[in-house]
Amino acid sequence: MTRATAGSVRKDALKPLWRASVLLRVITLLFAAAVVVQHGGEYASAALAWVTIAAMAVWTLATSLVYLRMDRVRLWFTIVDLGLCCLLMSASRLVLTDQQRTVTAVPLVTTIWVTAVVAVGAVRSGMVGGTAFGAVVSLFNYGVRGYVDTDLTRDLVLLVGIGFVVGLASTTSKQSAERLAMAMRAEAATAERERLARTIHDSVLQVLARVRKRGRELGGEAAELAELAGRQEVALRALVAAAPLETDNGRADLRPRLQVLMTDRHQVSVPGTPVMVAESAAAELAFLVREALENVDRHAGATARAWVLLEDLGAEIVLSVRDDGVGIPAGRLAAAESEGRLGIARSIRGRVAELGGSVHLETGPRVGTEWEIRIPNAGRAR
Amino acid sequence: MTTSGPVSVMVVDDHPMWRDGVARDLAERGFDVRATAADATSAVRIARTVRPDVVLMDLNLGAESGVDATREITSGLTGTRVLVLSASGEHSDVLEAVKAGASGYLVKSASAEELVDAVGRTAAGDAVFTAGLAGLVLGEYRRMAAGPEDTTAPRLTERETEVLRLVAKGLTARQIADRLVLSHRTVENHVQSTLRKLQLHNRVELARYAIEHGLDSGPDANLDG
Helix, strand or coil, X not given: CCHHHHHHHHHHHHHHHHHHHHHHHHHHHHHHHHHHHHHHHHCCCHHHHHHHHHHHHHHHHHHHHHHHHCCCCCHHHHHHHHHHHHHHHHHHHHHCCHHHHHHCXXXXXXXXXXXXXXXXXXXXXXXXXXXXXXXXXXXXXXXXXXXXXXXXXXXXXXXXHHHHHHHHHHHHHHHHHHHHHHHHHHHHHHHHHHXXXXXXXXXXXXXXXXXXHHHHHHCCHHHHHHHHHHHHHHHHHHHHHCCCCCEECCEEECHHHHHCCCCCXXXXXXXXXXXXXXXXXXXXXXXXXXXXXXXXXXXXXXXXXXXXXXXXXXCEEEEEEEEXXXXXXXXHHHHHHHCCCCXXXXXXHHHHHHCCCEEEEEEECCCEXXXXXXXXXXXXXX | CCCCCCCEEEEECCCHXXXXXXXXXXXXXXXXXXXXXXXXXXXXXXXXXXXXXXXXXXXXXXXXXXXXXXXXXXXXXXXXXXXXXXXXXXXXXXHHHHHCCCCEEEECCCCHHHHHHHHHHHHCCCCECCHHHHHHHHHHHHHHHHCCCCCCCCCCCHHHXXXXXXXXXXXXXXXXXXXXXXXXXXXXXXXXXXXXXXXHHHHHHHXXXXXHCCCCCCCCCCCCC
């Protein structure tokens, strides 16, 4: 999914909020007109009052078109909107008599029409935008009236409050739309992976398995080809079987990271349910097992096979790596270490110690080598 | 199980090339290949008619799963054992098939000798384990032990755990017998017992589920849900 469509998902999520802000502006415009009808005769300039209402009507229409039609509402436009609303509020200084403005507290011509622009700021820019727009409108309200009292301060609290609440709703729906889009992407990826796995199982794997089997029976050069086919088959099967690498709160399933190490000479056995460990530990343990298996390939003999077993005991993870190779002659590990070379044993011991675990090594001529690594774990994921 | 004559086999796989290849391999080595099937539904129907000693079951049968067919065959036909032969990787579907009653599991990449040996052992009543399946079964017992207190959940004895761990580490039954100073037969019995307990528990769980949900309409009911 591209960035453009992700953006449109967000816009779609906000559409109901934009529609509500437009509806609010239309209703409050009608309310403002009704107030002018009621107070018309007492104004200093009734004509200017009607000019203001007309301007408000034109602006309501213009903003409605922009907010309902545009795919993306620009910040500068909402600021222009805010500025014009404040300008229209200021016009009331000329409409209202001083008596009306300060003593009898007749409403400004714009009245509650200005709450709509606070909603616009909130929908466009979330809690910060809503709160800021509410504060600006309230400050203009003080400025136009020219005094501060309980009623005006109540208006401020209400305007800022509306900005905050609508902004919160906008931010929340944006986030949940993003989360939904992410979940949809993940689901599509999983479905695609399953489709691929099925295709591979139905075609490539079947043929490779057959080639390997038949080639082995024919012997000679065919057996060599069978060996190659077999190696690809096992590698492909491991890839298909490996669950996607997912992390959850910094914890990851260790199984897929070990399963990709499976080849025709390296068997990996894991439980059927996820083995959750800290993500860093998962990477470290996978690296360690890979190192141990490479060591088997290098030193245990050409025909040596290896088995990896992962066990989840709840409070600890047990990883065993066993091979049926020639084994490590007594003293060779110690010799390598005393020569200052970082032997496999020292490397494994160091890594395991860093994870707070312990290593047990069993080896000898003709019995192969077996590592048993125990790592404390915070507990199994339920 | 038949008491005389060659072991009779049925091959279930949706891939014709594989199905015919395996059938030919087994026939060449003296097995009586009674039938083949390409999907789960006909597999169950044909198995009821020909009653083979061993059913070689692929788990990935197109849109269907071999797990349900395995359950129906093993619960309905007492003389028939199911050996799972799957390329789907050693995963939870293999565990499900084993819990549903399969006596063992072999990867498709196994050699013809391994296959012949496994079919023979399955017919003889032994469990056929790969290291991968042992790891899954071990994990399943640990999962049950860590779960909420359930007195009906089976537990492994210390000896069974020891044997299963060695199977998972790639040792053969012979090697395990040597290492633990047991007879070969005893090792086989331990491995079999780990499977039997799991299968019995699975049947009890299914029956309990059926009663709780009013689905106790006999063994043919599809209880997956």
